[in-house]
Amino acid sequence: MLEQQFVNALSLGCVYALFALGFTLVFGVLGIINLAHGAVFMLGAYVALTFITKLGVPLWVAIIGAFVAAGAAGAVIDWLVLKPLRKRNAPHLIPMIATIGVGIILNNGMQGVYGASNQRFPAGIVPDQTLVIGGMHVTVIELAIIFLSFALMAVLMLVMHRTQFGRALRAIAESPKAAWLLGINVEQLFLVTSFMAGALGGVAGLLIGLYSNAVFPLMGQPMLHKGIAVIILGGMGDIRGAMLGGLFLGFAEVLSVAYIGSTMRDAVAFGLLFLILLVRPQGLFGKVVQRKA
Template identity: 80%
Template sequence: MLQQQLVNALSLGCVYALFALGFTLVFGVLGVINLSHGAVFTVGAYAALQLVTHLDLPLWAGLAAAAVVSGIVGVLIDVLVLKRLRKRNAPHLIPMIATIGLAISLNSAIQGIYGAANMRFPAGLVPDDAIQVAGLHMTVIELVIIFLSFALMAALMLIMKRTQLGRGLRAIAESPKAASLLGINVEGLFLLTSFAAAALGGVAGVLIGLYSNAVFPLMGQPMLHKGIAVIILGGMGDIRGAMIGGLFLGFAEVLSVAYIGSTMRDAVAFGLLFLILLVRPQGLFGKVLERKA
């Protein structure tokens, strides 16, 4: 049933969009493609899993823990690595290589601590009840994913467009040097951006762990590839593009599985993305952001 497949695609696309939002936020403000974002995503999933498993806490506490722990990891990455590279005016390729190394280290540490086997969130953490609306079957976890993803995306858009903080971030995205001359705390906002982006990634990690019923050390690897595809499709550094791109990828994957076959899932999704970029290389929303100073 097409309508049911669209509901399934919406929930998956929301997770992709949430993951890509953190990715594109770092690129838009810091000008860095943070390739450790997939590993931070995994850290969030494991942080929530350990909290709800060993302390028997509810899902909302696990989501909060994932956001905080992932956000702290994001700040540490910025302070220990990215900030030092900024001070040395390192070329754009250097932070990418550095964050690849960080991702490998984080993934290896997680595997060393928890092992390589799949882990699962406790049964009953999310009710198994389903809601029937106009013939559509929606589980509680799908409703949670859709609601939470859209709420976080809307909050981020509101902050960026309507608040003093958002104006400061947009000023830094245009020119960090000019923003500093205007009295904006550039380094402070860099840290805040790193925390917020990583927190979004951590929450996405929990949601995908619940959606797929599996948490494992390399779960961030395919998400990283899809996150890169999403922000390129939507337009590098564009929040609207990350949202639309994530939803597009989710719909393409689910519909290809339903009507073509699971073995063609990635081939169809990334093939469509390739065709779109042939027509519009800069992505759906504008051109690639460039540093002016």
């Protein structure tokens, strides 16, 4: 039924969009593609799983734990890896390579602690009731994913466009040197941005872990590839584009599985993305401009 596929696509697309928001936030403000973001996504899922299975806390506490832990990981990556490279005026390719190394370290570390096999959330952690809304069957986890994702996206949009902090971030995105001359603490905002991006990625990891009921060390790798595709589709560094690109990819995957077959899921989704980029290479909301000094 088309209405049911709409619900499935919306919930999956919301997770993609939430992941891509953190991804594009780092690119828009810091000017780099953080290839450790998939590992931070994975870390959020494992932190929540540990909180629930080892500490016995309720799910909402685990969500906060994943948010804070993944955000802290993003900030530490910026402080230990990206900040020293910025001070040395390293070319853009160097931070990308460095974050690949950080991602491998995190993936191997989690595999050493938890093993390579799938971990699952305890039964009953999320109510298994199904709600019927307008003829559509919506599970509690799908409803929670949609609500939480849109809530976090809305908060981020409000922060970016209605607060002094958001205006400062947009000024840095335009020109870090000009922002510094205006008295903006650029390094501090870089750190805060990395925290926010990591936190969004960690919550996305928890949500996809709950949605699929599978947590494993390499779960962030396919999400990383899709996140890159989403921010390119939406326009590098554009929050609106990340949201729409994530939803587009979710709908493309779910509808291709429903009407074509699961083996063609990625081929159809990325094929459509390729066709859109042929028409609009800068993405949905991107601009063909160069980043200023």
